[in-house]
Amino acid sequence: MAGIEEGEESLRGGINPIVRIGTTIRRPVGAWSSAVHELLQHLESVGFRGAPRFLGIDEQGREVLSLVPGETPWPPRPTLFHPELLVSSAVLLRVYHDAVAGWTPTVPEWQLPPVATGRPEVICHNDAAPWNLISLGHTAVALVDWDTAAPGPRMWDFAYLAYTLVPLAAPENLTLMGWPASTPVSQRLASVRWAYGCTPSQWDELLTTVPARVQAAYETMRTWAAEDRPGWKAQ
DSSP states (O other): OOOOOTTOEEEOSSSSOEEEETTEEEEOOOTTHHHHHHHHHHHHHTTOOSSOOEEEEOTTSOEEEEOOOSBOOTTTOHHHHOHHHHHHHHHHHHHHHHHHTTOOOSSOOOSSOOOSSSOOOEEEOSOOSGGGEEEETTEEEEEOOOTTOEEEOHHHHHHHHHHHHTTOOOHHHHGGGTOOTTOOHHHHHHHHHHHHTOOHHHHHHHHHHHHHHHHHHHHHHHHHHHTTOTTOOOO
């Protein structure tokens, strides 16, 4: 992208070069962007409020998205540890999944291939994690960065949310991840299960999906680093 022009504010923290202009966000597009734009337009049409609105393409060829008011709880800060953020995030993901169930874009070209395991029940966000949450106070109100959306099972999305937000880590690793050593992991896992509304079969699926979901995230990062993608270059 060309240098930042007057009125543009460069935003840090993401992989892609992103700028803010007034109440809009400008981001680069890819081959998958048309499908993502259709997804965002579908969500708007059914009244789902937990995603930015697609507003078009600007003169530089960037997608224009509405700015979602709020803040991200990442890097770790007190909001991240609050039980309400956990519960509201799971509710947000469930409402999203229900809003997109049975829907597909007219040109289903995604950046990531459809999830190879399980039944493709929904269009997964595929990176439902603290760094892509927007909160108001302690309440999660939106998910952003939809570039890796692709068909997959509901529990594929939910497994990553649980892994990153419960979080599902050994006690000795919590502080390394920025979490308090006293984080009540078992209690938080029970809360997120209730908040999403997992059926017994979904719960069983979740517990078997988490290792595969984490491994898939690791493999994607390795692949993109090997491809020398901006933001993913191996150090």
